[in-house]
Amino acid sequence: MIGIVKRQVFDIPLPKIEVTEHQAEVKYCECCNKTITAAFPAGVLAPVQYGEVIRSWSVYYQYQHFIPEDRLQQLFYDLYGIQLATATRTGYNRIAFDTLASFEESVLSAVKTAAVKNLDETGFRVAGKTQWLHVASTKTATYYHISPKRKSLLDGLSGTVIHDHWKSYYNLGGVEHALCNQHHLHELKAITEHDKEPWAQAMTRLLRVALRCRHFNAHHAIPVARIKRLTNIYKKIIRDGLAYHETLPPLPCKGKQGRQPRRTGHNLLWRLFHYK
Known part of the structure; x- marks a missing residue:
């Protein structure tokens, strides 16, 4: 032999149910004529029951991974060979809810x-x-x-x-x-792609540049000159957008009275103007 070549395979062992039996001694007291049974561990309440690990996995699968109840029941049967009744899982969920009340x-x-x-x-x-x-x-x-x-x-x-x-x-x-600028970006994307309003793409670029500037200056204040420049560009884009909408024909009124309706982009411009 001139050497050894090694190959390792990482895998998960096949799951299996382990049964732990708890025995409580029962004794008779001749002094008080009473039968006394030792206490079982906390949570051991029935002659036969599932344990805390199964309970934890049930809650985790259902609420962390949003597995529907019928699929969750199938999962436990396929992996562990057990059938968790709906009432059992509901009880597990209630225990988790009560336990997490203070955390909530x-x-x-x-x-x-x-x-x-x-x-x-x-x-x-x-x-x-x-x-x-x-x-x-x-x-x-x-x-x-x-x-x-x-x-x-x-x-x-x-x-x-x-x-x-x-x-x-x-x-x-x-x-x-x-x-929320993420909501603004969604609206700007629709206005750019569907309404073809030129100012919307410019505002999208500016918001993304401002975000990169914030990330770059995460540990200290953004320079005043940079803030002033971004603000001036922001105001110019809004002015250009409002001027663009002034060139468009007015939308027809739905009724005889009421305020003149505005386009989606026009409404967003006024929002960005008032809530900058």
């Missing part, structure tokens, strides 16, 4: 008192009815809450809230407002 409160408190937080909402269907998922987040914490009402916003917020200009956010008291 700490996340909510951290988000409410953060100097800057992001707010958003989206609708979805539950049992045929519309529900609203509200989210409030920072760089390190995210808080979700669900309500049948879209206007069910958090109270007790402080600092600056960043959002998409939904009017109800302006009803929040005790906060400063900033608008």
